[in-house]
Amino acid sequence: MSQTCDLVLRGKILHLENDEAIEAAYVWILETRTGAVSDQNGNFVVRDLCPGTYTVSVKFLGHKEIRQTVNLSGNSTAQTFRLEEESLDLGSVEVHGHRDAVQTTTAVTSLYGDQMLQARGESLGESLKRVAGVTTFSTGNTISKPVIHGMHSNRIMILNNGIRLEGQQWGAEHAPEIDPFLADEITVIKGAETVRFGPEAMGGVILVNPPALPTTKTSQTDIHLLGATNGGMGNLSASYLGGSGKIKGLGYRVQGSAKRAGNVKSPDYYQDNTGMAEYNFSGSAGYSSEKLGVEAYYSYFNTEIGILTDAHTGNLSDLEDIIENGRPFTDADFSYEIKNPKQQVTHHLAKLKSHYHLNPNWKLNFQYGFQLNNRQEYDKRRGDLNAKPSLDLELFTNTVDLFLDHNLKPNWSGSFGLNVIQQANSNVPGTGVTPLIPNYDLFNGGIYAMEKYLKGPLELEAGLRYDYRTVEAARYVEEELQQSNLEYQNFSAFVGGLYQLSPYFAFTSNLGTAWRPPNVNELFSQGLHHGAAAVEIGDPTMVSEKSIKWVNGLEYESDKALVELTAYVNQINNYIYLNPTGETYVSLRGTFNVYEYLQADAFFYGFDLSGSYNFTDRASAYLKGSIIRAKNTDADNYFPFIPSDRMDWGFSYALGKKENINSDKITISNVLVAQQTREPDFDLAPAPPGYALFNIGYQKKIQLAKNQFNIGLQVNNLFDTEYKEYMNRFRYFTADMGRNILLKLNYQF
Amino acid sequence: MKNLQKLPIYLFSILAMGFASCESDDPVPENDAEVITDVTLTFQELDASGNAVGTPFSAKASDPEGIEIGATPTIETVTVKKGKTYRMNITVTNSIAGEDITEEILEEADEHQFFFVGGAFAGNILTIAYDDPSGELIGLQTELGVSSSPGTNNTQMQIVLRHALDKSYPGATNPNFPTYEQAGGETDLDITFPVVIEN
Numbered sequence: 001m002s003q004t005c006d007l008v009l010r011g012k013i014l015h016l017e018n019d020e021a022i023e024a025a026y027v028w029i030l031e032t033r034t035g036a037v038s039d040q041n042g043n044f045v046v047r048d049l050c051p052g053t054y055t056v057s058v059k060f061l062g063h064k065e066i067r068q069t070v071n072l073s074g075n076s077t078a079q080t081f082r083l084e085e086e087s088l089d090l091g092s093v094e095v096h097g098h099r100d101a102v103q104t105t106t107a108v109t110s111l112y113g114d115q116m117l118q119a120r121g122e123s124l125g126e127s128l129k130r131v132a133g134v135t136t137f138s139t140g141n142t143i144s145k146p147v148i149h150g151m152h153s154n155r156i157m158i159l160n161n162g163i164r165l166e167g168q169q170w171g172a173e174h175a176p177e178i179d180p181f182l183a184d185e186i187t188v189i190k191g192a193e194t195v196r197f198g199p200e201a202m203g204g205v206i207l208v209n210p211p212a213l214p215t216t217k218t219s220q221t222d223i224h225l226l227g228a229t230n231g232g233m234g235n236l237s238a239s240y241l242g243g244s245g246k247i248k249g250l251g252y253r254v255q256g257s258a259k260r261a262g263n264v265k266s267p268d269y270y271q272d273n274t275g276m277a278e279y280n281f282s283g284s285a286g287y288s289s290e291k292l293g294v295e296a297y298y299s300y301f302n303t304e305i306g307i308l309t310d311a312h313t314g315n316l317s318d319l320e321d322i323i324e325n326g327r328p329f330t331d332a333d334f335s336y337e338i339k340n341p342k343q344q345v346t347h348h349l350a351k352l353k354s355h356y357h358l359n360p361n362w363k364l365n366f367q368y369g370f371q372l373n374n375r376q377e378y379d380k381r382r383g384d385l386n387a388k389p390s391l392d393l394e395l396f397t398n399t400v401d402l403f404l405d406h407n408l409k410p411n412w413s414g415s416f417g418l419n420v421i422q423q424a425n426s427n428v429p430g431t432g433v434t435p436l437i438p439n440y441d442l443f444n445g446g447i448y449a450m451e452k453y454l455k456g457p458l459e460l461e462a463g464l465r466y467d468y469r470t471v472e473a474a475r476y477v478e479e480e481l482q483q484s485n486l487e488y489q490n491f492s493a494f495v496g497g498l499y500q501l502s503p504y505f506a507f508t509s510n511l512g513t514a515w516r517p518p519n520v521n522e523l524f525s526q527g528l529h530h531g532a533a534a535v536e537i538g539d540p541t542m543v544s545e546k547s548i549k550w551v552n553g554l555e556y557e558s559d560k561a562l563v564e565l566t567a568y569v570n571q572i573n574n575y576i577y578l579n580p581t582g583e584t585y586v587s588l589r590g591t592f593n594v595y596e597y598l599q600a601d602a603f604f605y606g607f608d609l610s611g612s613y614n615f616t617d618r619a620s621a622y623l624k625g626s627i628i629r630a631k632n633t634d635a636d637n638y639f640p641f642i643p644s645d646r647m648d649w650g651f652s653y654a655l656g657k658k659e660n661i662n663s664d665k666i667t668i669s670n671v672l673v674a675q676q677t678r679e680p681d682f683d684l685a686p687a688p689p690g691y692a693l694f695n696i697g698y699q700k701k702i703q704l705a706k707n708q709f710n711i712g713l714q715v716n717n718l719f720d721t722e723y724k725e726y727m728n729r730f731r732y733f734t735a736d737m738g739r740n741i742l743l744k745l746n747y748q749f
Numbered sequence: 750m751k752n753l754q755k756l757p758i759y760l761f762s763i764l765a766m767g768f769a770s771c772e773s774d775d776p777v778p779e780n781d782a783e784v785i786t787d788v789t790l791t792f793q794e795l796d797a798s799g800n801a802v803g804t805p806f807s808a809k810a811s812d813p814e815g816i817e818i819g820a821t822p823t824i825e826t827v828t829v830k831k832g833k834t835y836r837m838n839i840t841v842t843n844s845i846a847g848e849d850i851t852e853e854i855l856e857e858a859d860e861h862q863f864f865f866v867g868g869a870f871a872g873n874i875l876t877i878a879y880d881d882p883s884g885e886l887i888g889l890q891t892e893l894g895v896s897s898s899p900g901t902n903n904t905q906m907q908i909v910l911r912h913a914l915d916k917s918y919p920g921a922t923n924p925n926f927p928t929y930e931q932a933g934g935e936t937d938l939d940i941t942f943p944v945v946i947e948n
Binding site: 396 | 771772773774775776777778779780781782783785786788810811812814821822846850853854856857912913915930931932933935936937938939940
């Protein structure tokens with residue numbers, strides 16, 4: 001039999017010093033005179049190779065060329081190349097910016113480029129619905145929290161440019177305080193990443209990353225202008241990225257955005273008081289030299305969100321009346337006015353980051369983050385009280401990370417680190433309402449070590465971490481000062497691997513333990529949850545949640561098809577949940593349901609599937625779907641607010657000219673969501689029926705000399721279908737958003 | 750590059766500042782200003798020409814702890830006489846913060862309204878009409894009539910105070926509007942008084 005020349009050489013190109021992916025590096029095979037260019041994630045593929053020995057050359061501007069001999073025989077043909085920077089005194093050398101890529105063997109998905117362009121104007125939660133396995137837990141159409149594999153709030157972590165975002169994330173109606181416009185890439189890690197990021201990263205991690213700062217003379221402006229018919233939404237964002245010509249290695253970026261929207265329209269009616277206003281700013285400056293890198297970053301987030309008037313109920317009988325009605329009683333008109341009840345939130349985040357190359361193999365990193373979160377919630381109240389917030393919280397957070405990265409040729413790399421979080425939460429006096437959560441001081445210290453072994457098609461990694469946490473809480477209960485000092489500690493660990501089974505198949509597996517100490521609201525809540533007609537009772541004797549999550553991924557990639565399948569199981573012991581007691585509490589205001597925080601063992605498992613197929617150069621199709629099962633194994637029943645089965649699929653057709661086919665593209669998609677049939681024993685209303693939505697989108701890119709103009713036109717919920725999403729807390733009161741036509745303009749120059 | 754050598758000093762001074770500001774405040778007890786602890790109904794018997802006769806009497810509902818996990822409210826029984834007409838005044842107070850909420854309701858008369866429902870009105874045992882001195886429909890003052898042939902000696906009167914409702918909603922001018930929730934708004938008070946009817 002003659003030789004078959006269908007072998008593939010694939011691999012990844014990374015910066016030696018920080019494992020950051022290198023885009024647009026050249027991979028050349030001298031003997032065959034064929035090659036490839038690495039993509040955004042540093043990946044490259046060279047196809048149609050016969051078995052044999054080849055010399056591979058890898059080149060990237062400002063880096064030393066790698067020449068390596070590769071022996072291609074049967075199938076194993078994955079190779080990672082790490083390029084070393086050439087020293088600066090060589091003249092016209094490019095010093096690259098620093099944005100450390102996440103190197104993990106667990107399932108990772110990123111949104112960037114065209115997908116980010118399509119997601120512009122949406123909240124962080126909404127944008128991330130593009131990732132299979134990610135859904136949202138929302139409160140109306142303006143407040144949405146990302147849900148990864150059924151976990152949200154304090155069970156996932158969001159990083160704003162490397163700093164863990166610390167707001168009042170325990171609240172179901174508290175959306176992450178972050179401007180999605182500051183990111184040019186959003187990455188979702190679906191595994192338990194407690195070792196790397198600390199407690200609370202048990203369900204997954206979301207990294208919101210601005211572009212890396214330039215290190216050479218450059219200038220790039222990016223302007224977005226968006227409008228939507230539903231809610232009369234207008235959104236403007238501008239960013240400027242500049243590199244200094246005078247001081248080599250100095251770069252900076254400023255960015256700001258403003259968003260204003262009015263009442264959301266369901267197919268048959270306006271939702272009263274559902275407008276919002278958001279003003280954000282971020283800026284950073286950085287300096288990179290051969291050995292030292294310093295970066296300062298600041299971001300400011302300010303939002304005012306109206307809460308659906310009818311969702312605010314006085315007592316249980318009010319709540320039952322509106323649920324029975326199935327829609328708001330108020331017949332609202334369109335308005336931009338934001339009245340009570342509303343939320344006003346500001347968030348400041350400042351960061352200082354520095355790294356120093358001790359030698360080519362060792363790098364010392366230091367990062368400090370300061371955050372101030374102020375959350376004010378206003379209820380409909382009498383007289384002067386209407387102007388006062390019912391909830392007024394001020395949260396300071398300091399985080400310090402100190403870690404040492406190493407890269408020992410040829411196979412070993414890893415990191416040792418130390419991580420400190422300090423937090424102070426205060427209720428601002430004068431609300432005229434007994435605070436829902438106490439004032440508290442929190443300290444968390446953690447140390448960790450991770451190591452990775454890379455050889456040919458195999459990657460193996462493992463890590464271990466120890467954490468110690470104290471919480472000191474104080475509050476007044478009926479004029480009596482009540483203090484609690486709590487202490488938690490835990491070890492967490494993970495092992496993971498990646499194996500390139502064949503040129504087309506890669507397999508990943510990651511097993512990680514995680515823990516989460518109970519949050520203050522779970523420990524200390526006592527009293528009326530305003531507007532929800534519920535009395536919530538915490539339990540200060542609760543213990544930490546502990547989990548073990550096993551995530552497996554199988555990836556197939558060929559010329560025409562891309563398939564990613566993720567399967568996971570997650571066992572959580574002492575899972576904390578809010579349980580309806582079935583009791584009611586009677587006051588002069590009427591009757592209220594009583595809920596208590598309980599702990600039980602939980603078992604989660606599920607699958608995410610995403611794939612695409614190119615029929616021709618112009619026609620392609622995609623499919624994304626996820627299935628989650630979650631059970632309370634102690635009580636043998638189901639938890640509330642677990643996403644139902646869903647899938648999103650669509651066809652695209654490219655209309656562009658031959659040399660640039662994808663510059664002009666039309667996409668039709670269909671979202672199918674099943675009814676949640678695994679309901680908890682108690683719910684205020686049964687799960688809404690399943691639904692199907694159709695969307696249509698058109699995208700055009702126009703190249704004007706060196707500038708680029710992007711136009712996007714989207715119609716969401718094309719047929720104005722009336723539906724209720726199970727994961728929306730306001731499904732009790734209103735149907736979801738009706739048809740929405742969006743125009744998105746973007747100019748880059 | 751000299752400045753860079755001092756960088757660690759700058760870093761640590763910023764750090765020290767950050768950590769110093771990071772201590773929670775001492776908690777301050779809050780007076781629950783929104784809470785209603787006492788609702789008093791005062792009855793003044795009226796004669797056929799609307800003049801006061803006899804001495805007024807009252808019935809009170811109280812919940813001294815407000816909305817907290819604790820005791821359920823105590824609600825006194827209203828005792829009225831067959832075939833008589835009364836002027837009923839409602840006073841609402843917050844004894845925790847020492848506030849007269851009746852005043853606040855009057856000030857925001859366009860946003861508040863009492864509705865009177867329950868068996869007493871459904872069965873025409875009692876009849877009620879708004880009689881607020883300002884002429885607005887609030888319900889702080891009403892005229893309450895007792896049927897001369899009630900057919901029972903005890904019934905129930907449910908008093909609901911709605912806040913932020915649409916007062917011009919069709920039907921909302923009726924003090925016994927049974928589906929008051931359709932006018933929007935939320936409930937501030939919902940108390941059911943037992944009523945005893947004497948001969």
